[in-house]
Amino acid sequence: MGIITSSSLTIFSAGIGIGVTSAYFILRFKPKHRSSDDIWKNEMEERYEFEDPKDEYRLIMGVRNDLKMQKGKVAAQCGHAAVAAYAKSLKERPILLKKWLRYGGTKIAVRVDSEEELLTLHKAAQAENILSSIIRDAGQTQVAPGSRTVIAIGPAPKSALDKVTGHLKLY
Structure with missing residues (x-):
């Protein structure tokens, strides 16, 4: 065995100090494990008027x-509609957004026959307390500027x- 010098003792002490400090911060700030029951209980604090809280969540995009x-x-x-729906959900109903993402972020495109039908869907969604976003086109390619092209309804x-x-x- 060798002789313990003051410099090796200093390095050893520094290593112990760094190890203890690192362990403290890792244990102090590590995310706490939550069971699925705890997560479900916390998410149920934000309630909506939907019938079944375990229902599959989706986003519907109505295309004119x-x-x-x-x-x-x-x-x-x-794509614009999905991003708008995500942003609106993140701001207004983040727990709903989490549930939708847990179901894989399902997106379904459906046909809307006219602008009037698109606006009717928007009002119907509002009446049911469902988020909706209407997308307007800039008009640089195929449609007139300001045209309402797609409605995102949900996630819900x-x-x-x-x-x-x-x-x-x-x-």
Whole structure:
């Protein structure tokens, strides 16, 4: 065995200090484990008027069929709608957003025959306390500036969405 010098003792002490400090911060700030029952109980604190709290959550995107948009345009407008729905949910109903994402963030595109029908869907969603966002196009390519192209309804439970959009056909 070798001789213990003051410099090796200093390095050893520093290592112990760093280890103890690191352990303290790791244990102090590590996320606490929560069971699924605890998570469910906490999420139930924010209540909505939906029938079944375990219902599958979805986002419905109503695409105006009368505008005759090309596939790429429809895809872009649906992308805008999904982002708008996400942002609105994050701001207004974050727990609802978490539930939707837990179900895989399901998005369903349906046909809307006119601007009037799109606006009717918006009012119906509001009446059911379901978030909705209407997308307006900038008008740089296929449609007139300010045209309402897509409505995002939800995310919300399927049972609630069916009351508003259940009659619509898939896009």
